[in-house]
Amino acid sequence: xxxxxxxxxxxxxxxxxxxxxxxxxxxxxxxxxxxxxxxxxxxxxxxxxxxxxxxxxxxxxxxxxxxxxxxxxxxxxxxxxxxxxxxxxxxxxxxxxxxxxxxxxxxxxxxxxxxxxxxxxxxxxxxxxxxxxxxxxxxxxxxxxxxxxxxxxxxxxxxxxxxxxxxxxxxxxxxxxxxxxxxxxxxxxxxxxxxxx
Amino acid sequence: xxxxxxxxxxxxxxxxxxxxxxxxxxxxxxxxxxxxxxxxxxxxxxxxxxxxxxxxxxxxxxxxxxxxxxxxxxxxxxxxxxxxxxxxxxxxxxxxxxxxxxxxxxxxxxxxxxxxxxxxxxxxxxxxxxxxxxxxxxxxxxxxxxxxxxxxxxxxxxxxxxxxxxxxxxxxxxxxxxxxxxxxxxxxxxxxxxxxxxxxxxxxxxxxxxxxx
Numbered sequence: 001x002x003x004x005x006x007x008x009x010x011x012x013x014x015x016x017x018x019x020x021x022x023x024x025x026x027x028x029x030x031x032x033x034x035x036x037x038x039x040x041x042x043x044x045x046x047x048x049x050x051x052x053x054x055x056x057x058x059x060x061x062x063x064x065x066x067x068x069x070x071x072x073x074x075x076x077x078x079x080x081x082x083x084x085x086x087x088x089x090x091x092x093x094x095x096x097x098x099x100x101x102x103x104x105x106x107x108x109x110x111x112x113x114x115x116x117x118x119x120x121x122x123x124x125x126x127x128x129x130x131x132x133x134x135x136x137x138x139x140x141x142x143x144x145x146x147x148x149x150x151x152x153x154x155x156x157x158x159x160x161x162x163x164x165x166x167x168x169x170x171x172x173x174x175x176x177x178x179x180x181x182x183x184x185x186x187x188x189x190x191x192x193x194x195x196x197x
Numbered sequence: 198x199x200x201x202x203x204x205x206x207x208x209x210x211x212x213x214x215x216x217x218x219x220x221x222x223x224x225x226x227x228x229x230x231x232x233x234x235x236x237x238x239x240x241x242x243x244x245x246x247x248x249x250x251x252x253x254x255x256x257x258x259x260x261x262x263x264x265x266x267x268x269x270x271x272x273x274x275x276x277x278x279x280x281x282x283x284x285x286x287x288x289x290x291x292x293x294x295x296x297x298x299x300x301x302x303x304x305x306x307x308x309x310x311x312x313x314x315x316x317x318x319x320x321x322x323x324x325x326x327x328x329x330x331x332x333x334x335x336x337x338x339x340x341x342x343x344x345x346x347x348x349x350x351x352x353x354x355x356x357x358x359x360x361x362x363x364x365x366x367x368x369x370x371x372x373x374x375x376x377x378x379x380x381x382x383x384x385x386x387x388x389x390x391x392x393x394x395x396x397x398x399x400x401x402x403x404x405x406x407x408x409x410x
């Protein structure tokens with residue numbers, strides 16, 4: 001039991017820090033650069049992303065194991081996973097609007113952006129590729145979400161400070177954000193090799 | 198819904214996709230693979246080809262079917278069309294380019310979530326005739342391909358000292374360029390460079406980079 005727990009914990013750490021989605025797997029960059037201008041949006045986005053990733057991982061694991069493998073339609077996984085994610089996001093959008101309008105007002109904007117995002121679809125695809133079991137899939141989803149949140153928050157706090165800096169004109173906006181990310185990624189390579197799975 | 202069709206030249210559409218609305222350097226969307234696969238020209242080129250194919254086929258399909266798609270359910274339909282074509286590319290690559298597929302397979306599957314493809318289908322192909330849609334998709338895919346090749350050119354040359362696998366520079370390579378850091382750095386510098394050209398010679402304001410995804 002304890003060794004299983006250790007494995008789950010290792011998976012969580014590996015997904016969140018060592019194989020951080022943004023800095024070493026390069027997924028979700030578009031949203032990473034898009035919403036990291038302000039701390040507030042960054043936090044809202046991280047909460048939404050983490051929860052959607054965990055639930056998407058769970059849902060698609062169930063569908064993959066109990067529907068797709070018995071029917072031998074695993075080659076359709078791209079189509080089916082994107083369908084699951086889109087349907088789930090649409091459903092939670094509708095439910096949230098009815099049940100808690102306050103939360104919807106805060107996070108609804110981000111939900112709409114999520115359904116076609118690469119890092120949400122990557123989690124089920126990687127889970128299926130690595131043949132994780134249910135708990136492993138969940139901890140991978142959670143780890144990836146937390147890792148993404150970490151990246152967003154670090155970047156947002158740097159970019160808020162950077163507003164005041166005197167950046168050469170052609171580099172203002174996107175280019176300097178990329179170069180900053182390069183430096184953060186350099187720091188993150190320091191984590192590599194802590195855990196080898 | 199139906200827009201009166203004005204005459205657009207095919208060349209203009211392609212040029213628009215390559216320069217004015219270059220997916221990576223100007224619109225700053227669909228960036229994920231621009232770093233992940235550009236460690237060698239071969240990988241960058243193959244992913245570029247995959248995107249070019251998917252983009253062209255999706256635009257053509259949407260252009261053909263646009264009169265049959267009910268506007269209210271268009272986005273799910275577009276997603277279905279896109280994921281269908283991505284599955285085709287995924288299986289083709291897995292069959293005929295096995296070595297490369299092992300390295301960049303995940304990113305090929307990720308094409309399904311590319312904003313640029315959905316955006317082209319939604320903004321252009323659903324409103325224009327099929328031949329215009331075809332050339333628009335081709336141009337936009339070509340722009341993506343060119344951007345990937347430029348980035349991977351610099352990264353392979355500096356990071357490994359080779360071009361297309363042939364040794365060119367006989368000095369110690371800059372290992373940092375093939376690491377994640379190098380990817381971000383090269384894209385950032387190139388983006389700044391293109392902004393500079395735009396400001397210096399064309400009087401533009403430079404790509405603000407709206408973000409999105």
